[in-house]
Amino acid sequence: MSHNGPGRTHDLAHLAHVELLTPRPEESLHFFTEVMGLEVSGQEGESVYLRGWDDYEYHTLKLTAARTNGMGHCAFRAGSPEALERRVAAIEAQGLGIGWQGGDQGHGPAYAFHTPDGHRAELYYETRWYEADETTRPALKNQASRFPARGANLRRIDHLNLLASRVTPMREFFVDTLGTLLSEQIVFDDGSEKAAWFSMNSKSYDLAVSEDHSGARGRLHHLTYAVDSREDVLRAADICLEHGVFIETGPHKHSINQTFFLYVYEPGGNRFEIASAGARLILAPDWKVVVWNEAERRKGQAWGLQTIASFHTHGTPVVTGETP
Template sequence: MPPRHDIAHLGHVELHTPRLEESVQFCLDFLGLREVGSTDHSVYLRAWDDYEHHTLTLTQHEKPGVARTYLRAAGDDALYRLVKQLEQSGLGRGWTDGEEGYGPTYLFADPDGHEFGVYYESEWFTPTVETVPSLKNQAEAYPTQGVGVRRLDHINFLGRGVQANRDFVRDTLGGMITEQIVLDSGEVAASWSTFTNKGYDVVYTKDALGLSGRLHHIAFATDSRADILRACDIALEQGVYIETGPHKHAIQQTFFLYVYEPGGNRIELCNAGARLVLAPDWKTIDWTEAERSKGQAWGLKTIESFHTYGTPPAE
């Protein structure tokens, strides 16, 4: 089923962190994000080529994890079509004021309990005098610190049941399922879906601990594989913990590096933009247990923590 395109793209994400100041510093020094605002308990940060006000909200909280994921609708009509479908699904939670830079936002949850917001009105980012880009077709000047990630790429949720969440993204939100892992039992263990022409925007992975509402990771896109290799050296110098990589995924063929930010959330740096899904009649790729047991594309075995660790951590 092709995307309905009522959702334009993944907008921004709010993460909880128990170490707000250190998490912010990680985003500035390692990722190369810029701070664009704050409240008493939250800080707004942005990647240099995201056109909206901010990319990431970090909020002080007892435990790490995802607080809310925001999706931008393709227009006012698309927004109200989505709201109608969400209300009919029974998962709608009602309207709220948007975060700074964003208009009225309709809140809802997926079947697993992850909270979302969908909006259309959006304040395009205006750079400061110091960050006006040399090239008028990018949102802000290229950063000179850290990795210099370009934009938010995707989010990967952990869930008790993948199939219900997968079907919700397809049937209610209008996404396209591009790839999935199907176990020998027939159970869907992971699903990759897109609203755009990228290979994926939203991923659901079965929570190995049987928990609901947790986060596996959020991912930021880099310009090239070379940026990810450079990120390894920056991580080494800054004491950033590398969980796995650099390497290449078999599924979606993404070149990757996974690190943990100080609050405990897993962050991926990825170079995924070269592979696009342009076919409107794309056939979902199914991966078997035997195929996944071979590890990543070049033979790297998936480490145990990749299957078991999520935020908030299990008690």
């Protein structure tokens, strides 16, 4: 069983930024700047705005001090002002809209809404491009900023994985309402949808949605930034080891979408992934959804490593019975 939908509309250009909540803001900031190598673009109130060295926008991560962990909101940039209007109308027709927000340090007016599972999200078009200063200006003008040579040297935001109490309504929403392409999915023998991957551009996915085994709504599974190569992922594992960062699993390779991965927990308890930037591309206009069945999923990762149990149970904010 597969769900092709109407096909990718390109009304959503890409995943733009994610707001992570952390109860340990100073330690989380140290992790993202000194261990992962992100750059600080600005600060306002309880939030710090960060970006990878080749992210073109002002920020791709908004790190906010909070009493809990998890995701404050995620944001997608629309492909044009007209695309933004089309998708806002489609969201309003579903009754999931919150309304227009005045903007943030990194972008102009944004339309806020809830996903069917309760995650808060935004769409916007007007953005603030990052402007390098004397310390970050690159030698090559087609690069957003200078290579930091610090920590894991994260290059750019890559994708987001959301947990959901039910995958099917989320799949229908992102395909039918927001116009993304369903690239791959997991469907068990009883017909239940366990996970789905969505493409907004030529990358094989910007967003994934996985079933939340706790039954909770609106939680975060992980946020991912990309580095240039598998070797960089391996080096990131060494760097995390040196800094006492908890490594959950990897480095290894997923069967689905073939991502080479390393999963760690940042100090606030949120799962964070470092992945190689050599992601598969989807150029075919008539892409056929790749469907993984129950037996194939139970084989584990690409080279036979069984998926660690916490990968299916830990999400943020943490629910009763889980470890942060």
